[in-house]
Amino acid sequence: MLLYTANNGDYENLADRMQREPLRKTNVYVNLTNQCTCACTFCLRNTKEMRESNSLWLKREPSAQEVIAEFAKYDMKNFKEIIFCGFGEPTMRLDILIEIASYLKQRNKNISLRINTNGLCDLQAGKEIAPLFQGLIDTVSISLNASTAAEYLRLTRSKFGIQSFDAMLAFAVSCKKYVPHVVLTVVDCIGETEIIACQSLADKLGLTLRVRSFE
Template identity: 55%
Template sequence: MMTILYEVYDNLYVNLTNRCPCACTFCLRQTREEMNQSGSLWLEREPSVQEVKDEFEKFDMAKYKEVVFCGFGEPTERLEDLLEIAGFVKEKFKLPIRVNTNGLSDLIHKKNTAPMFGGYVDTISISLNTPDREEYYRLTRNKFGEEAFDALLKFAENVKRYVPKVILTTVETAITKEEQEECLKICDLLGVSYRIRPWED
């Protein structure tokens, strides 16, 4: 049985795809198969939009504060499907929507995707990882090369016009205090929030 939806604390997470343009050195899916007793997040195939919608009927949606698109893959790989499901959730359950992303949606789809999020997504959380362009490529081993770092920053700057809350994140133990200060400067320049996430092993 595929795990399409799974609980993390007070939120319900959507596992849409295992595709991702990155192969991050620190990615949790390299060392585990599940999150919080979710069952394996490796999909035998990608669920259809209807299958995802049907899955919500199995959960007491009144329990959750937020629906989060984040599984064992980059959710914006299925951007149009993500937005259709987000619209369904907002209309039916009146819950806020968050997307946890690597911020490379524009490169994945070869266009400016920021306007597409407007009206569907309340929060976008983007993994910044480092303030350094070359280090970002070394850490993420993404298929786009060093241009990915600049694309991420451009996406963050653009998408804040359409999404109320945009956050760039780094992992607490992964970078130095000095690098965290550099990341904060980047966020201040872009006009977005900065969050230091705890490390999950």
């Protein structure tokens, strides 16, 4: 599925959703890749069964033109927010993400665009990426996962090693200059003590922390 909607962990192809409830505004998720620089212990991508059966697993990565052609079928007024998310890390395909975001903003400058990311794209690209988001991306939501570098690495198994945590935080801070909303997220199952530590870290960096339920 390239474009889909989500509801409590259930995913539905956008075309099916629009046929079922054409008049209700919805959040749309854009699925660009299966690739990721992490191998999180909790990620669904890590089970062979999920890789083979999950409808979000892409057999082939789409081109920008293919995603744009899908969006062209719909009136932008049908969408509340468009989120680059999917089964992998969307910034692994940064060039097409930017191309698609530019197309969407050209069609409707008021449409809200969000990226859900592991926040490691500066490490992946070897440069500061946030300036590319200026005027295009309204929200960057970054998985904080943990309050320390060691725990972060234990959970994410990032290919960049122990430097990943600090690089992710630096990316979050850099996004503040270019993106109106920057949010760090953790899941509620990490425990109260860890949530308090993450909140304190977010406060220190001047960032919002969102605690979301683990699906």
